[in-house]
Amino acid sequence: MRKEQTLGEVLAANGVSRRGFMKFVAATTSLMALPPSMIGKVAHALENAKRPSVIWLPFQECTGCTESLTRSHAPSLEGLIFDTVSLDYQETIMAAAGHQAEEALAETMKANFGKYLLAVDGSIPTKDKAYSCIGGKSNYDVFVEAAKGAAAIVCVGTCSSFGGIPAALPNPTGARSVTEVLKEAGIDKPVINVPGCPPIPTSITGVLAQYLTFGQLPELDHLNRPKAFYGQNIHDRCYRRPFYERGEFAETFDDEGAKKGWCLFKVGCKGPVTYNACATVKWNNGAGWPVEGGHGCLGCSEPGFWDWGGFYKPLSQGQWGGWKTLGVAAAAGAAIGLASVAVTRSRQAKAREEAKV
Amino acid sequence: MSHDGANDALKTIGVKVEPTSPEEIDAFTLNVVPLLHEVKHALQRLLETGEPTTIDLGSIPLAPGEFEKIDAALGTGEVKVALEAMGPSQIYETQFSGVWRVTHFNAANEIVGRYVEVSRMPEILLAQETDVRVGLDLLSRKLSGETD
Secondary structure: OOOOOEHHHHHHHOOOOHHHHHHHHHHHHHHOOOOHHHHHHHHHHHHOOEOOEEEEEEOEOOOHHHHHHHOOEOOEHHHHHHHHOEEEEEOOOOOOOHHHHHHHHHHHHHHOOOOEEEEEEOEEEOOOHHHOEEOOEEHHHHHHHHHHOEEEEEEEOHHHHHOOHHHOOOOOOOEEOHHHHHHHHOOOOOEEEEOOOOOOHHHHHHHHHHHHHHOOOOOEOOOOOEHHHHOOEHHHHOOOHHHHHOOOEOOOOOOHHHHOOOEOHHHOOOHHHOEOOHHHHOEOOOOEOOOOOOOOOOOOOOOOHHHOOOOOOOHHHOOOOOHHHHHHHHHOOOHHHHHHHHHHHHHHHHHHHHHHO | OOHHHHHHHHHOOOOOOOOOOHHHHHHHOOOHHHHHHHHHHHHHHHHHHOOOEEEEHHHOOOOOOHHHHHHHHHOOOOOEEEEEOOOEEEEEEOOOOOEEEEEEEOOOOOEEEEEEEEOOOOHHHOOOHHHHHHHHHHHHHHHOOOOO
16 A cells, blocks of 8 residues: 555555445444544545554563554454554564665655654663664664654553553652653653553544544543553453442352352452443454453552552552451451551652652 | 363363353343343434444453353354455444444454444445445446457
């Protein structure tokens, strides 16, 4: 596909019928979490969409986000890459390697300066930039150079959005989010955070599709997350919510409540403080999502979820241990226990201070 | 432990919550009845103003088993269509005339969209302007001997 061709022209040239196109449009509209009444407008916009250039840079990450994206089913990644966007640089799935790959990156940045979409997964080490390098260049330098020519930056995953697991206390590499590094480097660019560990694949492609379709960035919340996917609270949209209202809770993972599918709040579900689309979009081609599988939400799309103090502690017990825990220790006369809590808190506070340096 | 005993013990582990009877699904959550009301209002609108409605089932937080219950409640009617365009699509009229269930699959046979469409005819089934033009051109060339 030549870059000057529109998507409509490409599909027509490939013998795709109007019905086929309308089906693609229906799936894309659903993907962008837009109401079906928007299908006509999306069809018009998609027909005339031009092919944007996308550069994808991986930093301190586990490749889980790319794995998630390559399992995206609607539209398929292949379709998205080859028919609609030009993914000019993606280390994990590109064929080029070594100097060829570096040249491809440099050429793309030069040819599309100010116009390409920069996707980033992984956080960026700042304590010692050498902690993570690609081709002899630090993640920090590669990112800053690429960010200067980007039209906008899409942070794929919690690591690039908020620091993620690499930034977990005591944050040995000084891992920072894209937003923090941009601020430090004095670069002002629009940032779209698509957090999650990993993000729902359709959220990733949905954001790319929105940019492709309307040529503009989606509406964002106070954490720069697209409202279409992060505008609703997991707890509010959870199918187990009625059990919460009735006070029916699983107390352990193998009790009667768990078997009956009752609310998982008491076994640590972070749904009440988490905003994501898992409850509706679901995972694995819509087969289910963690709560449906019997496990509470970890809150993986929220900043700092990795340091919330325990996946299985109810929110009502606070982050660092509840009154019940402390009460038992006091009743047993376990001064050491209390001291250790204080020491732990002190360590956590110290680690936080160090992380800020 | 005997083989049967081991199997019985395995069944007691609550690894996935999957209600099996309609009563259990009813007790689970109540998305089905509100959805049927939405369909009813859409049908009234279709009769009174001619305005069609599409409900994206992917946007509703359905509990396990509710898809099946919705389909069971809507039932099947007189029309069933198999569409092949960038992957298959299953379209059928429910027992309520004017209410259609539409499921789109991609070329890899994965579901890419599930809808309840309330209309005289699902939009995607109508012959599309551009396709008719292509068809006319092809037929004209065939009659003039340009193509087989």
